[in-house]
Amino acid sequence: GQSLEQPSEVTAVEGAIVQINCTYQTSGFYGLSWYQQHDGGAPTFLSYNALDGLEETGRFSSFLSRSDSYGYLLLQELQMKDSASYFCAVRSSSGGYQKVTFGTGTKLQVIP
Amino acid sequence: DTEVTQTPKHLVMGMTNKKSLKCEQHMGHRAMYWYKQKAKKPPELMFVYSYEKLSINESVPSRFSPECPNSSLLNLHLHALQPEDSALYLCASSQAGSVTDTQYFGPGTRLTVL
Numbered sequence: 001g002q003s004l005e006q007p008s009e010v011t012a013v014e015g016a017i018v019q020i021n022c023t024y025q026t027s028g029f030y031g032l033s034w035y036q037q038h039d040g041g042a043p044t045f046l047s048y049n050a051l052d053g054l055e056e057t058g059r060f061s062s063f064l065s066r067s068d069s070y071g072y073l074l075l076q077e078l079q080m081k082d083s084a085s086y087f088c089a090v091r092s093s094s095g096g097y098q099k100v101t102f103g104t105g106t107k108l109q110v111i112p
Numbered sequence: 113d114t115e116v117t118q119t120p121k122h123l124v125m126g127m128t129n130k131k132s133l134k135c136e137q138h139m140g141h142r143a144m145y146w147y148k149q150k151a152k153k154p155p156e157l158m159f160v161y162s163y164e165k166l167s168i169n170e171s172v173p174s175r176f177s178p179e180c181p182n183s184s185l186l187n188l189h190l191h192a193l194q195p196e197d198s199a200l201y202l203c204a205s206s207q208a209g210s211v212t213d214t215q216y217f218g219p220g221t222r223l224t225v226l
Contacts, residue, residue: 033212042202042217043155050212087154091213097167100145100215102154 004103028093116218135203143208
C-alpha cells in the first residue's frame with residue numbers, strides 16, 4: 001500500500017519562512033508533487049521533484065530525498081494569502097499506468 | 113486556455129435519483145481523472161482515463177459509472193447513491209506522459225445525497 005504523512009496544522013507569522021514536511025511509503029515511485037488548496041477551492045499545482053535536491057519557484061521551494069522517502073515544501077516571505085491547505089502527492093506506477101496519491105494535508109495559517 | 117470546467121457546481125439528489133456530473137477541458141490533455149474529497153481530507157482518486165480508455169478504477173462502487181465520450185469530456189454517472197457519498201467531486205486533467213504530470217483541477221461539484 002501507500003502512505004503519506006504530513007503535519008496536520010502549521011501556524012506562522014507573515015513575512016516568515018515555514019517548512020512543511022512529507023514522508024511517504026510507496027512502490028514504483030516516480031516523483032513528489034505539492035498542491036495548494038484554499039478553502040472552497042480546487043487544488044492548484046505548485047511544484048514537482050523527480051530527483052533528489054531542491055527546486056525553486058519564486059517564494060516556494062521543494063526538496064526531495066528519495067533515499068529517505070522524504071520531501072518538504074518551503075514557503076518564504078509568507079503572505080496572508082498563503083493561508084491554505086498544502087498537500088504532497090506521490091506519483092507512482094499502478095498496473096502499468098501512473099497515478100497520484102495525495103498526502104493527509106497540512107493546514108497553514110498565516111497570522112499578522 | 114488552462115481551465116477545467118465542471119457542471120453543475122452544486123447538486124442535491126435523493127438516493128433513488130440518477131444524475132450526471134460533467135467535466136470539460138480544451139488543453140489537449142489525454143489523461144483525465146475523477147477524485148472524491150470529503151471535508152478536511154485529501155482528494156481520493158476514483159478513476160483515471162488515458163487516451164479515452166479507463167486505465168485505473170480504484171475499487172469504486174458500481175453506483176459510480178465514469179464515461180469519456182471524447183478527449184475533451186469526462187462524465188460521472190450517479191445512481192442509487194448513499195448519504196455517505198456526499199462530497200466534493202473534482203475532475204482533473206494532465207498531459208499524458210509528461211515529466212511532471214501536472215494535474216489541472218476543475219472547481220468541483222459539491223454533491224449532497226439526501
